[in-house]
Amino acid sequence: MREVAIIGAGMAKWGELWEKSLRDIFVESALLAIDDAGVDKIDSMYIGCMSSGLFVGQEHLASLLTDYLGLGPVPATRVESACASGGAAVRAGFIEVASGISDIVLVGGIEKMLDVSGDGATFALATAADQEYEVFNGVTFPGLYAMMAVAHMEKYGTTRKQLAHVAVKNHHNGSMNPLSQFPQKITIEDVISSVMVADPLRILDCSPITDGAAALILCPVELAKKICKKPVIKIIGSGHSTDTIALHSREILCELGSTQRAAEKAYKMANKKPEDIQLAEVHDCFTIAEICVIEALGFVEKGKGGKATEDGLTALGGKIPVNTSGGLKSKGHPVGATGVAQVVEIAKQLRGEAGKRQVQNARVGLTQNMGGSGGSSLVHIMEVL
Amino acid sequence: MSSPRNWREMPQRYRLEAAKCKVCGKIFFPPRLICSACQAREFEKIKLSREGKLITYTVIRVGPSQFVDQVPYAIGIVELKEGVKVLTQITDCELDKLSTGIKVKLEFRKIQEDGAAGIICYGYKCVPA
Numbered sequence: 001m002r003e004v005a006i007i008g009a010g011m012a013k014w015g016e017l018w019e020k021s022l023r024d025i026f027v028e029s030a031l032l033a034i035d036d037a038g039v040d041k042i043d044s045m046y047i048g049c050m051s052s053g054l055f056v057g058q059e060h061l062a063s064l065l066t067d068y069l070g071l072g073p074v075p076a077t078r079v080e081s082a083c084a085s086g087g088a089a090v091r092a093g094f095i096e097v098a099s100g101i102s103d104i105v106l107v108g109g110i111e112k113m114l115d116v117s118g119d120g121a122t123f124a125l126a127t128a129a130d131q132e133y134e135v136f137n138g139v140t141f142p143g144l145y146a147m148m149a150v151a152h153m154e155k156y157g158t159t160r161k162q163l164a165h166v167a168v169k170n171h172h173n174g175s176m177n178p179l180s181q182f183p184q185k186i187t188i189e190d191v192i193s194s195v196m197v198a199d200p201l202r203i204l205d206c207s208p209i210t211d212g213a214a215a216l217i218l219c220p221v222e223l224a225k226k227i228c229k230k231p232v233i234k235i236i237g238s239g240h241s242t243d244t245i246a247l248h249s250r251e252i253l254c255e256l257g258s259t260q261r262a263a264e265k266a267y268k269m270a271n272k273k274p275e276d277i278q279l280a281e282v283h284d285c286f287t288i289a290e291i292c293v294i295e296a297l298g299f300v301e302k303g304k305g306g307k308a309t310e311d312g313l314t315a316l317g318g319k320i321p322v323n324t325s326g327g328l329k330s331k332g333h334p335v336g337a338t339g340v341a342q343v344v345e346i347a348k349q350l351r352g353e354a355g356k357r358q359v360q361n362a363r364v365g366l367t368q369n370m371g372g373s374g375g376s377s378l379v380h381i382m383e384v385l
Numbered sequence: 386m387s388s389p390r391n392w393r394e395m396p397q398r399y400r401l402e403a404a405k406c407k408v409c410g411k412i413f414f415p416p417r418l419i420c421s422a423c424q425a426r427e428f429e430k431i432k433l434s435r436e437g438k439l440i441t442y443t444v445i446r447v448g449p450s451q452f453v454d455q456v457p458y459a460i461g462i463v464e465l466k467e468g469v470k471v472l473t474q475i476t477d478c479e480l481d482k483l484s485t486g487i488k489v490k491l492e493f494r495k496i497q498e499d500g501a502a503g504i505i506c507y508g509y510k511c512v513p514a
């Protein structure tokens with residue numbers, strides 16, 4: 001297996017991009033990655049996208065986007081794993097470069113979610129849950145995560161305020177990210193007095209609906225050392241696992257088995273332990289998710305995620321800053337793009353290009369991207385050479 | 386809801402038909418073709434009991450389009466006597482008096498309908514026992 005490097009990372013502003021089409025949103029970020037890498041050709045392309053069919057009525061995305069990217073008729077494949085589509089695309093690109101099949105691979109992620117109504121978006125997102133035995137009965141994604149939150153609060157005594165701390169921290173970080181959809185700082189009071197969506201989760205516990213894209217350029221480390229003018233970022237670990245699609249089929253409702261197993265694989269490949277990770281971008285689709293994820297990644301013991309967040313362990317300046325980009329919560333969550341954007345943030349951080357939210361002397365970072373209520377998870381670990 | 390799908394799912398929704406692995410005894414709802422615990426492929430058809438307890442729950446305040454008329458409504462995960470868990474609405478209850486651990490039973494109820502002339506879908510909802 002060849003060693004794989006990230007030599008380009010690109011992301012344009014996320015938000016309600018009414019004036020831009022899906023294809024232009026993708027090409028804008030892809031060109032930023034290509035220019036960042038300084039390459040003039042790519043050998044192949046993977047696109048993470050959850051549901052362009054339901055959001056904009058467009059399938060056959062890989063062909064469309066390759067056409068508009070204008071770099072020739074390269075092989076291109078769309079990868080779907082619900083909200084983990086981006087992470088799955090990163091892994092597909094990693095495997096293709098590692099295998100020797102291609103040298104320069106573009107990994108993109110895209111979702112255009114705001115062309116449909118709120119109802120339309122709820123319907124499209126709900127397809128990531130079990131249609132026949134969850135969605136049929138009227139549950140929503142906030143509802144599924146709310147039931148995980150109730151289970152976590154009962155089992156470990158996690159508090160309403162601790163959930164709010166996740167949102168406050170991530171909006172604070174996002175306020176320093178010019179690409180964030182919602183860069184506003186918020187307070188604990190704002191969160192716990194916002195509109196109830198699914199008890200105990202309120203609107204400020206939920207990530208927003210977003211239009212956006214992100215892109216990376218991958219190549220073998222040997223080639224990167226020759227052509228890359230910036231610090232070379234190496235992907236040292238890649239882990240992927242699945243779990244039951246239905247939340248109710250799991251033994252323990254507040255544990256993310258897929259994340260734990262994906263992390264174990266990534267740590268093993270990278271020869272790293274949780275203590276070696278200096279910063280992480282994780283899937284905070286809801287505040288409770290970040291708490292369960294930092295436990296599954298082994299950053300804290302099971303049940304201590306809420307307390308650790310409240311104590312500032314995961315804040316900028318804390319022991320392991322989590323979601324320096326603002327996370328899904330503040331930066332936005334165009335579902336297929338999220339897993340790619342997480343790697344963009346870690347690459348910028350490890351190169352020292354993260355501006356006001358820079359983590360000093362960061363050398364090893366991790367990303368965790370998750371589909372549905374945890375039915376799929378991808379974990380990647382990156383190190384700067 | 387397409388009518389083939391509605392028809393196909395009736396044994397589970399109306400009668401709670403499940404499959405019990407003939408080798409290890411694990412029960413699956415809905416039935417499946419291979420046991421995820423021991424990989425055996427022979428099952429016995431059983432009907433689940435309608436009694437269980439509430440493991441976790443929430444109150445949906447913002448609902449999907451087929452359920453907007455019903456908000457706010459409670460949803461929970463119920464563990465049935467056989468150890469099988471199902472996700473279901475909790476009905477005939479006071480929303481602010483719900484708590485985990487309460488005993489519930491599953492009843493046959495209307496779940497959703499496709500407008501005035503569309504299919505009416507029935508299934509199970511739980512009520513405090």
Ligand SMILES: [Zn+2]
Nearest residue numbers: 406409420423
């Ligand atoms: Zn079995």
